[in-house]
Ligand SMILES: Nc1ncnc2c1ncn2[C@@H]1O[C@H](COP(=O)(O)OP(=O)(O)OP(=O)(O)O)[C@@H](O)[C@H]1O
């Protein structure tokens with residue numbers, strides 16, 4: 068009965084989106100944003116400009132006051148809590164400024180528990196978690212607990228947790244905000260590798276260097292998108308890490324034993 | 326538009342348990358303290374039920390050993406309110422009833438027993454002097470602990486066998502001692518063991534029927550007839566006994582079954598037991614409030630974790646389930662500890678009393694049920710609060 072649907076070209080599709088919080092706060096004032104598969108987008112702007120609000124709407128953690136949010140072709144407005152949860156479990160990965168790792172739980176299990184809501188059996192969760200940690204250069208730290216890891220390593224565990232299920236879209240809210248520049252470079256190196264492997268990524272950042280490093284920059288101010296450079300630049304990979312001389316050093320840093 | 330179905334994955338039971346246990350593992354001290362209330366409540370209730378069933382079991386086993394086929398026949402009262410008498414030939418009539426296996430009699434003798442003739446007559450020590458037929462010990466399935474029971478020779482001689490309590494009250498510990506009965510000396514030839522179904526025999530000094538008639542002026546009328554029949558014909562025998570014993574005045578005969586008193590004791594639940602059960606229930610309730618309190622705090626402390634789980638794709642239902650599982654695990658932990666403690670307390674008390682330790686299976690089932698109900702009730706409100714949290718608010722908490 069169903070007619071073959073044309074392939075949905077956008078991973079993220081925001082049209083005239085506004086978001087009001089209680090007390091007359093208008094965090095977003097009509098945002099249009101289209102992100103194609105495989106893009107690496109920086110969302111930059113001053114504090115309070117609405118970047119996190121924007122990311123929460125893209126991540127379906129919140130609903131817009133008006134306007135349309137479509138993620139992987141699904142109109143968020145028409146989805147129930149259960150359907151939104153399923154969408155997050157299968158299509159989205161989140162990395163937060165605070166790492167949100169469970170204390171006292173090994174890196175492996177922290178990552179494996181991230182797959183809990185995808186319906187993967189425990190054994191397969193652990194296998195995929197080990198592979199994801201390998202991918203972020205922490206193959207040798209599987210049994211370490213968060214308090215035994217550096218900040219950069221903890222954030223890489225959080226990235227591994229976000230990408231263990233191979234979500235098509237990765238959202239990161241200031242992933243390097245709590246890290247010094249070397250640790251931040253480790254995390255960015257991981258994001259670059261994921262982007263090269265085809266994951267669509269949106270990174271919120273304060274840091275102009277990191278924004279410049281991304282192929283596309285969306286600038287937000289007072290709840291509006293004021294500039295959008297490099298849209299549709301697609302899968303063009305970024306250069307070396309902004310904070311480091313070249314990719315070699317970044318690669319060495321992330322695997323370096325401490 | 327892409328209308329590919331979005332259905333959240335179901336968590337298997339082991340995953341639900343894992344998420345529930347995860348919250349407990351990191352806070353062991355709090356877990357122990359909040360499970361303690363439930364443990365105390367369950368332990369109290371199990372121990373109270375266990376100890377009272379152990380005591381009941383002890384009584385039932387005693388009944389089993391003693392048998393419930395013993396009936397006693399005693400004279401009642403006449404129409405005019407006077408003491409009735411059993412006919413002299415009553416015992417012979419009882420022995421002729423078909424299902425009766427063994428029957429014997431005692432008859433009250435109007436005299437006293439004293440250590441010497443110098444002790445005043447009024448000091449009887451509550452000991453009754455009774456004439457007894459030679460087969461009394463067989464009918465009562467009693468035991469001699471010292472000396473011997475009356476035989477064909479001694480039942481006609483001034484010889485006396487003392488019940489256990491009678492011997493104790495007279496201070497007699499060996500046979501061969503002389504005691505003053507009526508107006509002459511009798512020789513103690515035996516001492517009996519305990520008789521749970523005939524405590525009146527324990528307090529008696531027993532002489533043979535011929536000796537009682539010859540030396541103590543006994544009139545030969547039995548005052549109690551003891552009778553045993555096959556277990557299944559007890560009721561039938563009981564029905565015919567009055568008319569057999571006293572065909573003219575069957576209403577002047579009372580028949581009783583001594584084992585009924587023991588059985589009644591086994592069936593009765595004491596008020597004290599109920600009071601203790603109530604205390605256990607209160608402890609359980611307080612324990613449940615403790616668990617609820619712990620769960621509310623746990624939800625408040627773990628808003629970030631809740632937000633993270635929602636971002637990872639947990640539905641509201643799955644968050645609710647996680648905290649319900651945590652609450653259930655917490656109270657189950659208390660319940661298990663309480664059941665073990667209650668079982669140990671029962672075993673310790675019962676063994677110290679020489680009873681068989683018994684905890685009825687329904688008590689354990691009740692404990693399981695109670696902990697499940699308490700865990701659910703205590704976890705319901707915190708779990709709903711956790712599920713209602715908006716993921717962004719939960720993540721924004723610092
Ligand atoms: N839950 C909320 N309730 C009310 N107002 C809110 C809430 N969350 C954000 N805001 C307001 O909305 C505006 C945008 O906030 P948002 O967190 O999106 O900014 P941001 O660009 O991420 O800032 P920062 O760079 O400091 O993280 C701010 O004025 C903020 O005070």
Ligand SMILES: [Mg+2]
Pocket residue numbers: 118119120
């Ligand atoms: Mg922000």
